[in-house]
Amino acid sequence: MASVKRGHSPENVYHRGPATLRRSQVPSTTTDQRLLEGNDGASWLHTDPWRVLRIQSEFVEGFGALAELGPAISVFGSARTPRDHPTYDLGVHVGRHIAEAGYACITGGGPGVMEAANKGALESGGVSVGLGIELPFETGLNEFVDLGINFRYFFVRKTMFIKYAEGFVVLPGGMGTLDELFEAITLVQTQKISSFPIVLIGSDYWQELIDWLGSTALGRGTIGEADLSLVQIVDDPAEAVALVVAGARHGQDPAVGQDGEEVHGTSEAES
Numbered sequence: 001m002a003s004v005k006r007g008h009s010p011e012n013v014y015h016r017g018p019a020t021l022r023r024s025q026v027p028s029t030t031t032d033q034r035l036l037e038g039n040d041g042a043s044w045l046h047t048d049p050w051r052v053l054r055i056q057s058e059f060v061e062g063f064g065a066l067a068e069l070g071p072a073i074s075v076f077g078s079a080r081t082p083r084d085h086p087t088y089d090l091g092v093h094v095g096r097h098i099a100e101a102g103y104a105c106i107t108g109g110g111p112g113v114m115e116a117a118n119k120g121a122l123e124s125g126g127v128s129v130g131l132g133i134e135l136p137f138e139t140g141l142n143e144f145v146d147l148g149i150n151f152r153y154f155f156v157r158k159t160m161f162i163k164y165a166e167g168f169v170v171l172p173g174g175m176g177t178l179d180e181l182f183e184a185i186t187l188v189q190t191q192k193i194s195s196f197p198i199v200l201i202g203s204d205y206w207q208e209l210i211d212w213l214g215s216t217a218l219g220r221g222t223i224g225e226a227d228l229s230l231v232q233i234v235d236d237p238a239e240a241v242a243l244v245v246a247g248a249r250h251g252q253d254p255a256v257g258q259d260g261e262e263v264h265g266t267s268e269a270e271s
């Protein structure tokens, strides 16, 4: 399409948003023309301004898909736990208790403990949510996810885990699980979120880590005494879910807080 010198009015005035352009400032093409003409290659796809828009759209899609979910609990744990492992069974029970308590069960949507919790929630008639992530070794959403969203960016996905959950239940897991656990602990420690229970299941797996925090980390002053009470450890999945429900932002009634009330303890100006 040829570029044409624009003559939009007898005085050759051009309006672009709030700007008025005359004479030498009048552009030779319109924005629409450039949009429709343009084939500038695809390198702009890999620029930060375009990434910002993709990040924005992930937030928009995530918020849109989860806004009406209702109260939920996020469950984390190893992607590598095989189906015949006792921890998988534990995950199924966690999902089941979450559903029976009237909460949706949010996981990373992958295999292992994530799949187990989704399975338990689905089989008990609950809402089973999987927030998948694009990975080089992607496995896709597990078959027990009923509401699935795939994310490109870890940090967007992590916002969803926190924003739409009343608390976390964390089963044995590796780097991914530890990352999710410590992000939540940090957010509570720094008062970015309040009344956000974090319950670890499996004292045989977690106790040593908590002991290390209480000895080495506390001993060297890198954490405070109060930080040790930000997580609880249990072995029973029913107890884990009950602790999250009891400490949840909206108290014990999952219906409370569905009418747009403030849930994160931030002021309106900050939100």
Ligand SMILES: C/C(=C\CNc1ncnc2c1ncn2[C@@H]1O[C@H](COP(=O)(O)O)[C@@H](O)[C@H]1O)CO
Pocket: 075, 076, 077, 078, 079, 080, 107, 108, 109, 110, 111, 114, 131, 132, 133, 135, 137, 138, 139, 172, 173, 174, 175, 176, 177, 178, 180
């Ligand atoms: C490693 C394998 C599959 C990876 N697929 C994943 N899908 C979704 N979410 C994942 C995946 N891997 C890690 N995560 C997230 O981290 C946590 C588990 O990580 P860990 O290192 O295994 O503890 C989990 O909660 C997810 O949110 C197939 O073997």
